[in-house]
Amino acid sequence: MRKSRYIIILTAIVTLVALMMGCTKPDRSEEAINLQEEITELGVGNPERAVERVDSAEQAGVFTAARANYVKAVIYENADQQRLAAYYAEKAIAAQEGETVATSTDSSLYCTSRWILSDCQYSNGEFGKSISLAKEILAFVGDGTSPKNVTMKCRALSQIAECESELNHVSESERLFLQCIEMLMESTQHVTNYGDIDPLIYTLLTLNDLYIDNKMPEKALPLIAKMDTAINRLARCANDADWVLQKRRNHVTISKAMVYAANGQREQAEALFQEHRKMQGLNPADMTAEGIYLTIMGRYDEALSLFDEADSMIHASGELITDIYVKTFLVNKYTTLQKAGRDKEAMALGDYMRQLTDSLRQQERQTDVEQLQEIKRQENEITSKQQSLVVHRIILASIFLVCLLIVYLLWRSYKYNKVLTEKNRKLYEEIEQRRQEQQHEMEQLQAAPKEQLTSEQQLYRRLCTLMDEQKPYTDAELNRNMLAQLLGTNEKYVEQAIRQCSKGETVSDFINRYRLEHVARLLKTTNDPIAIIGELSGIPSRVTLARLFRNAYGMTPTEYRKI
Incomplete structure (x- = not known):
């Protein structure tokens, strides 16, 4: 009966909470997707404003917590703020726990959150964690063959391959890149979407770099035809701007030139290099690639001239100097200086690189601390606003619930006390009956001739007489050894006698039985506080x-005293 009442109360509470939660707005998927694209585009130029809009969308119920954190991660990823991107990607992943992935949009959110975090961990040198996240994506995609699934799978494979390359597992990295290329060549035969074809070009370029960096340029030659095929497929994407296609043409052209140069095919290499020189829209990255090509060709002075020109363009643009500048530009310039035999300049550049790296790390730490503090402030503000929207409902519901509980508890208390009193009265009668039976057994033992008793019974009779007359149990320190000393015998005999003559009791049970009987007598015959009665009975701890x-009598000392 009592259990059913608890279930009723619990059901009422859960229903009430569900009703209150039902008043909040659900995730409006179509609106959320459109707004997500708009905010992501805004974040390219104004990440702070974009984050504010994400917060507003989450507060209005357009974005779920998972989507809001995911969009923030994308914004910070595009802004090259890796630590913040990782922070929000982790929050997005945590918010997705337990959610059902039912649509392609949910799949994208699931995978991209992990991609972002995996990229950040890769940038921080945490290659094992990056690989684990990429494998989660592979497990999620499974054997799916749709273009979207293939793109997800290949991006994960490519991420693992890059990590394996950083770990110097070149063979495994090569195997994964080739697997990825084979899948993308098959899946992009008839597609006209830039987002499906570009991963193929990126993977081919990355594998090219792997072969050249590890002095295996001959393996890169078969990739040239595949790069041409990929560029032709990219040209089918009519909806993309010309500069997008031109950018990839620039990358492929100089990459092919490097392959031919590394394989000693200088004429083909030089023709492609000259073609690249005439291309439009060359940026510092393209000029750096040209410098690498010239280094492969042994034209170090020309390479260094291009590196200097690219460096001037980078500084003139006003762009922030990041790790990418050090890793992709300064490192290649340093390598060229070494190959050119200009050791002093190389050493000076190496010192500058170390100083610049230390400075960048310090700036990153300071910026991260400031931004994380601001994030915490914003989150607290959003939480406060969300709580204020439902606080009046909570107050009204609480008042109603408290009134309901008070009425129920009063009624329950009355019924409980009535049942408890009756139960305790029956327990008391059972206790008295048990006590009388024990007393009768003891009287029989005391009256029996000594010759008819075993040694254990004789010792037990002496022990009971000692407990009744001297009351040693009132000493809280009383134990088996002390009893044996009082009886002038061995403690093992005491333990044997108690076990055989008191229905298997231990020494502790025997002592506690006398103590509790003493407590029960004092509860009935005195008005002393329970704590004092416990101390007088050898049990100083009230707990x-x-x-x-309760274990012995089925009720508390207070309940026993009331009977």
């Missing part, structure tokens, strides 16, 4: 007294 008393 221990309550536990032992």
Whole structure:
């Protein structure tokens, strides 16, 4: 009966909470997707404003917590703020726990959150964690063959391959890149979407770099035809701007030139290099690639001239100097200086690189601390606003619930006390009956001739007489050894006698039985506080007294006193 009442109350509470939660707005998927694209585009130029809009969308119920954190991660990823991107990607992943992935949009959110975090961990040198996240994506995609699934799978494979390359597992990295290329060549035969074809070009370029960096340029030659095929497929994407296609043409052209140069095919290499020189829209990255080509060709002075020109363009643009500048530009210039035999300049550049790296790390730490503090402030503000929207409902519901509970508890208390009193009265009668039976057994033992008793029974009779007359149990330190000393015998004999003559009791049970009987007498015959009665009975701890008393009598000392 009592259990059913608890279930009723619990059901009422859950229903009430569900009703309150039902008042909040659900995730409006179509609106959320459109707004997500708009905010992501805004974040390219104004990440702070974009984050504010994400917060507003989450507060209005357009974005779920998972989507809001995911969009923030994308914004910071595009802004090259890796630590913040990782922070929000982790929050997005945590918010997705337990959610059902039911649509392609949900799949994209699931995978991209992990991609962003995996990229950040890759940038921080945490290659094992990056590989684990990429494998989660592979497990999620499974055997799916749709273009979207293939793109997800290949991006994950490419991420693992790059990590394996950083770990110097070149063979495994090569195997994964080739697997990825084979899948993308098959899946992009008839597609006209830039987002499906570009991963193929990126993977081919990355594998080219792997072969050249690890002095295996001959393996890169078969990739040239595949790069041409990929560029032709990219040209089918009519909806993309010309500069997008031109950018990839620039990358492929100089990459092919490097392959031919590394394989000693200088005429083909030089023709492609000259073609690249005439291309439009060359940026510092393209000029750096040209410098690498010239280094492969042994034309170090020309390469260094291009590096200097690219460096001037980078500084003139006003762009922030990041790790990418050090890793992709300065490192290649340093390598060229070494190959050119200009050791002093190389050493000076190496010192500058170390100083610049230290400075960048310090700036990153300071910026991260400031931004994380601001994030925390914004999150607290959003939480406060969200709570204020439902606080009046909570107050009204709480008042109603409290009134309901008070009425129920009063009624329950009355019924409980009535049932408890009756139960305790029956327990008391059972206790008295058990006590009388024990007393009768003891009287029989005392009256029996000594010759008819075993040694254990004789010792037990002496022990009971000692407990009744001297009351040693009132000493909280009383134990088996002390009893044996009082009886002038061995403690093992005491333990044997108690076990055989008191229905298997231990020494502790035997002592506690006398103590509890003494407590029960004092509860009925005195008005002393329970704590004092416990001390007088050898049980100074009130917690221990309550536990032992309830185990023995089925009620608390207070309830026993009221009977």
